[in-house]
Amino acid sequence: MFELSFTARTVLAGATLLGIVGGALGSFALLRRQSLLGDALAHAALPGVCLGYFLTGSKSPLPLFLGALAAGIVGSLTILAIVRYTRLKEDTAIGIVLSVFFGVGIVLLTHIQKLPSGNQSGLDKFLFGQAATLMPRDVNAMAVLGGVVLVLVLLFFKELRVLAFDPDFGASLGFPMRRLEVFLTTLLVTVVVVGLQTVGVVLIVATLITPAAAARQWTERLGVMVLLSAAIGGFSGAAGAVISAGWARLPTGPVIVLVASAILLVSLLFAPQRGLLWAWLRERAVARRIRRENLLKDLYRWGEQAGDRWQEPVSPPLVMGFRGQTRNQLAGVARRLDRQGLVHWDDAGIRLTGEGLERARSIVRKHRLWELYLTRRLDLREDHVHRDAEAMEHALSDANADRLDALLGYPEADPHGRVIPRPATTSPRVA
């Protein structure tokens, strides 16, 4: 159904290639916390493009490309040198190089466009990228350079891993970490320069960082992350190219970035383990469990005060008063406990079932054991231990509660003189 024109197919190939290589390499930049380095390198390449044009007077890609590469490398070495020889920190060095080089680049670009021949030069496409100007020979060059970069990443994967994780340890093993750093930076410069025509100086950093950040959400393995990041980058590039081909007035580079950003957003929200949604759900589950356990405990204590009549029904308004809950809050908690068979809720009120009583005993036991532990072992005053125990009763595992019980010598009462209950399921007392 979609017939892509020859130009569109060229753009598709170029954008996909760029996405794959940028994604793979971007993982290392991201893990070294050098996300902004790529941005600085891209901006630093601009004066190189202009100088390439000045020196040769031609707009054929090779001199412009070499100019960009040279300027990018000078920019990156400047950053490394500033960090090494001055007391400025890396973020400052990146900011300085980015702005100085970009400033020079804009001055040169403006100058060129005022020249009689200059307004035809088309150099401004390097600012925001203009993928439609990609020629098959450009894509071929991208394929060769990108391929070289990928092969180098593969060959030096082990060394790049130690550079990203623990450079001091790598140095102690005898790997020349500074040279590896320059090596990685040179690869970054290459990718940035390769992508300038497609995505442009201003947005190219997104092809490095965004796929890597998205990939990080889904995996805990470096190799998988690099592969996934390359896949996300490649997909974003392809999707961006196709979308911008379908809607004539959409620029390719920004659309690529938007596709990658959408994938990142989904990853940030929905990735298992690291996703915000799951973190929120986990937190909510814990909060709900604590509310349920508190209700069981409150019913137990009420029954205790009424002379150990733990399974008497208690009227809902009374239970609401225990913790200042609204009727709806209480109903939510109690209904869930009812479904779990831990309380029974009918017209007479809410009461603990047999199983619920067991659970309540276990919670109260943890609370009182912990209070006793704090007063006996840590010499805290009795009136200072309740809040701490409120938290521990939900956190302490049954096994640790048993150990605590044994450690304290299976005490009868807590510091306030209240009986420490023991569920029937608790491991038998060992003398």
Added chain:
Amino acid sequence: MSSVSEPQVAAESSPAEVVPAIEVHDLTVAYWTQPVLWDVDLTLPEGKLIAIVGPNGAGKSTLLRSILGLVQPITGWVEIFGKPYEKRRSWVGYVPQRESVDWDFPTSALDVVTMGLYGSLGWLRRPGKKERATALSCLDKVGIAHLAGRQISQLSGGQQQRVFLARALAQDARLYLMDEPFAGVDATTERAILALLQELRATGRTVVAVHHDLQTVAEYFDHVVLLNMRLVADGPIATTFTDENLQRTYGGRLTVLSQAAESLLRAESGAPKLDV
């Protein structure tokens, strides 16, 4: 006549022929104009557990890093078993401070331990089955083989420290340099680490560890280096780890000296270009 032969026998094992594990000569290190180590001379024997002790900012970590060649000194040199570090790299294992890396890095405990074998693998060769088996056995030695596949941020502080120790074990070194191996670990891990150090000593290895807990120095170590920018004292625990030496290390009497050293350095180098 028999008395003649005796000195000859003694001469064969005289101290002159015993190569020390580490020899530090005239070592001065500065970060910019701030001297960190000042003219340190130190000879550390082989086969001992050696603690480096001193107050915060005394240059303990810097001494370790200088021995490893991670810090370029202004003056002085270091030798490991009689040769510069570059020649002895494969004899040395390193355990950095736990906080020195990002534990949220996407990697498993086993991957980290495998890094200990990168040195012997050299360039380009990738760790394979054999390396992973070695790494796993090292994790086993520190008691956490069951956590091999675990992402490293999912480990407790003590387990992370064990991973670092296992990585150093994988290096199979004669000399281990450890930066605060006992810092921030639980009691069980502390005992496990101590047992490990003793086992290393039993097999003839030397361990030099920065240590922060004065209470346990005498119990855990054989030999101590008391450092406060300058070397205060070094030697066997019994003769060196004395109240007087501790007073000299922690008592702040070196203030005058550090100030003098600092002004001297400033005068020597107006625009210092130090490799730090």
